Amino acid sequence: MSNRDEFVEEMKARLDEWNAEIDELTAKARQASDEARVKYQEDIEQLKKRQAETQERLDELQHASEAAWDTVRKGMEDSWDLMRKAFRDASSHFK
Template identity: 60%
Template sequence: MSQRDEFIERLKASLDEWNAEIDELMARARQASAQTQARHQEDLERLRRRRDEARQRLDELQRASEGAWSDLQKGTDEAWERMRKAFREAAAHFR
């Protein structure tokens, strides 16, 4: 497996984990008070936007030529880091 393929597989696995975490956070939000639910919904929406952004970067990376993928890799790394940060911040609100 090439370095590019390994990178893409790691990103796909991260997306799967984030989707599962979003589902779990949604379940927690449903059990919260109405006021807390509103705040949680904002956090969840922010997570969904970040996840969609990360998914878009992954799609671009998969379509990129061999020569262009290394340039896209940097942007994808940045999108993934934003996603990790968004999850840490959102998870803190759910505690």
């Protein structure tokens, strides 16, 4: 397996982990009071938006030419950093 394939597989695995954690946060939000649930839902929607953007970057990465690989990989890493920050911010509200 090439470094490129390994990187793509790692990103897929991370995205799957985030999806599972978003599902957990959604379940927690259902247990919250009405007022808190509204805030939690806003956070979850933001996470889903970042998740969709990250998935788009992953799709681009999988189909990138060798010439575009480094640029697309950088975009994926940037998207991942934004996703991680959004998740940290949202998770802090659930504690």
